[in-house]
Amino acid sequence: MALDSEKKQVFKVVGTRPARPDGIDKVTGRAMYGADATAPGMLVGRILRSPHAHAIIRSIDTSAAEALKGVKAVVTSADFGAPEDESIRDVQDNCMARGKALYHGHAVAAVAANSAVVASQALKLIKVDYQILPHVTDVDEAMRPGAPVVQADRAFENVAAGFSENVTSQCEFGHGDLEAGFAKADKVIERSFTTAATHQGYIEPHACLASMTPDGKGDLWCCTQGQFHVRTVCAEIMGMDASQLRVTASEIGGGFGGKTTVFIEPVALALSRKSGRPVKIVMTRDEVFKATGPTVSSSMDVKIGMTKDGRITAAQARLRYQAGAFPSETVTYGAQSAFAAYDLKAVETIGWNVLTNRPKEAAYRAPGAPMAIYAVESVVDELCQELSLDPLDVRLKNAADKGTKSSYGPTFEAIGLRATLEAAKAHPHYTAPLGVNQGRGLSCGFWFNFGGNTCVSLNINTDGTVGITEGNPDIGGSRASISQMAAEELGIPYEKVRTIIADTNSLGYNDVTDGSRVTFSVGLATIEAARNAIKVMCGRVAKIWGIDEDAVIWEDGCAKPSGPNAGSFDPMSIEEIAAISANTGGPIAGHFEVNADGAGVSFGVHLADVEVDPETGATKVVRYTVFQDAGKAVHPDYVEGQMQGGAVQGIGWALNEEYIYGKNGLLQNPGFLDYRIPVASDLPDIETVILEIPNPGHPYGVRGVGETPIVPPLAALSNAVSRAIGRRMFELPMSPPKLLKAMSQKR
């Protein structure tokens, strides 16, 4: 869908900041989240989880639990089938361990009972006979030959020799002659980096209510980023037709990618099928940390060559991503995005996915990109320091632009990187004086963005107001943005439009809310659906007026004659047209279905000032500015919110957040006390600068904005800290003990 060219891009509703439609319900506690669903006769489901990091399940004796009064069903992997599709099988095995517990917290059995107390008692009566196996949680250790094998026979054939079986896949990207490139450099720096696994940290734990009837119909209410995906996976696991499983998404208390898969839904369905009653499962926070996806942890090497005047001559990265107990694609995204901000003649990235005894990695905002770009941007910064070059000038000198062959293959269309860098350079933040123990860091960030399968219905109500039905849970204010785009297109006030999110039986298939796709794709489909409705309305009016359909145009919420030659008629408003629709052919609606491409890649630049306490190693972020290309900011509050929220999650990742495993392979910090997400008082105001370089792939020029903002903070913080303390840091998080140690070491 191309950018509208004939129309001048002057907007009335798009670009304004109306109140969000879900706001009052959310701040008054009325909004229905996952745990708020209830049904008559509902049972409480609870899950028994492995206390071991890696163990063969020799047997499970559920007889005592089943005999307990109030217990209505107990399930184990024996209650599930064997889906043919390997990826579905992996999801199922992650929801309920089959034969082997692969990580601390892996589900091994579940009960449904009359009350939470009975369910908890029943869990204690389940006897699991474990044979404990050696475990591995560190990525580099897991790759070595002889490491404990998490899952055998999962490696692709293209994986190079010399690794353990835990290395399941290898990917390679790049172009040009690396050796010649490095030879041209005046300075080559090669460094190794590690990052810890971090959790998405959504406030709302996973929750669902499942109801299966004896005739094989199912209803599932759950907190998810994609009800259609939940239907696909659960229907396949349960051996059901898609039509017979209706999935309704609740309001969502944060997802950030972590709710793009299922953890408890198939278990609740199986318990409901076995007990004949509705079953609700709500995870505890402990379960969320132990058994849902954090992002990958990584070990990386980056080598970059640069000339004295700041031109990068060659660049190379080796990425080793630990993605938990099941194969994952995330390293591919890291390898593709590592050098995306640069126009390079010689570049190569190689990535490996590695199995460990940890929970299966799940998507987290720009999955795979933050770590790779952290490593790259750290080396670029060190080169700038070594060669006494301005870090923004160096990035401008090497910036990818329209026509650049990207490091991962495609040639870029119009992109906003250069404009974003220039905005950062012109901003007062970049030249503001720094205090004692302070340092300034910057980093570029990138994300591909996605379009995907999208389906929208737009109904003109009989009073001329508009109802929109879309299929993507609202994780960032999308109902407001979609209503705005419909109002813009129809020429009516925002308040006349209401957008709802449909269940899986009320609309065609929609891809998951991911890839920063909703404002772009659903927005695009909404605009086209509105245009289709306008076409219908113009047709109705043409008949009333007795003129050609082509002679009727749509302007400011009214059908009008296209000019003096069309005849002289008073404009008919949308209200008037709707009111008589029963007499002109019936209800009026617009629909649009598309597998959208043209999402348009997104770039951002972050500037961070930090102050490091030389006596304690504590880092305070004193100033932070985000510059990002939004294509067109439909609702600027939400664009700024995405930019600020991503920055904050990245700051947490850089400074304190980490999954900590003991030598016993058990997770040490499954709670918000010791898994340290920043609190409000840890942060300065995050300043934002929105740039609008229209995306050629969207009628209004919109680009997704949700993921790019989490990419730059890691390197921005590391570069700022490294400059503040006069030592280069190579490890995240930069927690105070590590910084104090680094500061006490000799230069």
Place this chain on the structure above:
Amino acid sequence: MRYEKPSTAQEATNLLATEPGIARVLSGGTDVLVQIKAGMIEPDLIVDIKNLDRIRDITPEQGGFRIGAAVSGATLGEHAGVTALWPGVVEAFELIGSTQVQGRATMAGNLCNGSPAADSVPAMVAANAIARIAGPDGARNCPVQDIPVSPGRTALAKGEFITSIFLPARPERAADAYLRFTPRTEMDIAVASAAVSLELDADGTCTSARIALGAIAPTVVLVDAASICIIGTKLDATSLEAMSEACSAACNPIDDKRGTVEFRTRIVGVLAKRAALIAYKRAGGRA
């Protein structure tokens, strides 16, 4: 699980003393309820002490203050008298938890939970606070310092519980301060902490000092060797450095997810030094 809410200390003591299973005293519940919810404990008996006489009162006594065992952080923080006399104790207690938790949490509960990282405990020890304990044999007084025995364990016998904490009177030109290190600015738990209580003479020379450290040993540590370094000084850099080193030397910490031995040992000296300077300034000294 039985829940009882007696109206006399004698009744409470009897309940606690005769319960054959696990009994827990409930005041604010910010530890007990969390532990029950997390499945860490399954008490057979909960004795809620909030109905006891004067249990929520702050009462002036002999120039100091007696603080009932159910006085919340929010109440204590709004008490002008205690805040003026023992600002370090109040700031230590107010660091615990969120605003909501402050509405429930009590100092006596913080002490009885037995955590080496309890924020108010080093401050109470530096203040030489005295706990009043009700028990089967009647009431007794015990220095706060002697109550923690090991992580999660206290010197209270079966049937005993704390009814109040007494913060004593102090001369003019005296003050205290508390600092803790946490990776976050709030909603966190001390990796190491230091409380310092000082008395000065008219020219600003330190005449008395009590320095208590938290989270660097199985229980709170009162470091006389550190006090000696600053008594008789005006907290010059050399004395402070010696005090800081004495604090580090008194550490017996563990490596855990919250900090390393090396880190705790180093920063506790830094915290003690910084807290001493704050206390000194509050007491009217000019460093």
